[in-house]
Amino acid sequence: MPTFHIEMFEGRSVEQKRKLVEEVTRVxxxxxxxxxxxxxxxxxxxxxxxxxxxxxxxxxxx
Known part of the structure; x- marks a missing residue:
């Protein structure tokens, strides 16, 4: 169904990315x-x- 393309500067940790995708998915x-x-x-x-x-x-x- 929905697909999100997120572009951002490199340097975020896997944990930060994990939290981001969990929250975007939840909302x-x-x-x-x-x-x-x-x-x-x-x-x-x-x-x-x-x-x-x-x-x-x-x-x-x-």
Whole structure:
């Protein structure tokens, strides 16, 4: 059913990711009335050198 694509800077621990997917799944099931097995979450870790805001790479921001 729902699929979430989450992109974030690399560096989070497996425990932090585990907590995130548990909470996103819980809230989705409460809101949509679906089973946890219906919720897919794809996490993509992005290096700061591969993400820019306002024309500046995050690896070069202060």
């Amino acid at each position: 989705t099931c409460e809101s949509l009335g679906c089973a946890p097995a219906a919720v897919d979450i794809i996490i993509t870790d992005i290096k700061r050198e591969n993400w820019a805001t306002g024309g500046v790479l995050w690896s070069e921001q202060k």
